[in-house]
Amino acid sequence: MNEFLCRRCKSGHMVQQATAPDEMESSDTWECDQCGHTVTLPSMLMIISQLVCGIASGLFAAYLFIDKLSVFMTAMQFGRQLTLDQEAAFLILALLFLAGSGFILYQAFAGLALRKAYRETSATSH
Numbered sequence: 001m002n003e004f005l006c007r008r009c010k011s012g013h014m015v016q017q018a019t020a021p022d023e024m025e026s027s028d029t030w031e032c033d034q035c036g037h038t039v040t041l042p043s044m045l046m047i048i049s050q051l052v053c054g055i056a057s058g059l060f061a062a063y064l065f066i067d068k069l070s071v072f073m074t075a076m077q078f079g080r081q082l083t084l085d086q087e088a089a090f091l092i093l094a095l096l097f098l099a100g101s102g103f104i105l106y107q108a109f110a111g112l113a114l115r116k117a118y119r120e121t122s123a124t125s126h
């Protein structure tokens with residue numbers, strides 16, 4: 001699973017380096033055993049937690065958005081200004097949550113793509 005080949009010299013194997021305690025869960029540092037090329041890849045634990053977090057907050061934001069949008073529409077229909085202001089704030093909050101979860105998911109997929117790029121190198125050179 002953790003077999004990466006060097007992208008620079010195309011023949012060395014990437015060896016996982018000991019990470020500092022505070023970086024242990026966020027990223028893995030790999031070093032080529034032949035040319036010394038180093039790369040920092042987000043750890044699978046980090047990617048999985050980003051995916052779970054992104055999907056969970058995305059679902060929550062989507063639920064909040066749809067729920068508040070219907071209330072917002074009803075309030076607009078009946079011209080209730082006070083409710084409208086309140087719901088508009090919730091709508092903006094839901095949009096922020098959506099943007100946030102989208103960004104987390106983007107980071108997770110970018111990390112996955114980076115790991116995949118290293119793995120594809122190893123697949124093609126064998």
Ligand SMILES: [Zn+2]
Nearest residue numbers: 006009032035
């Ligand atoms: Zn190398």
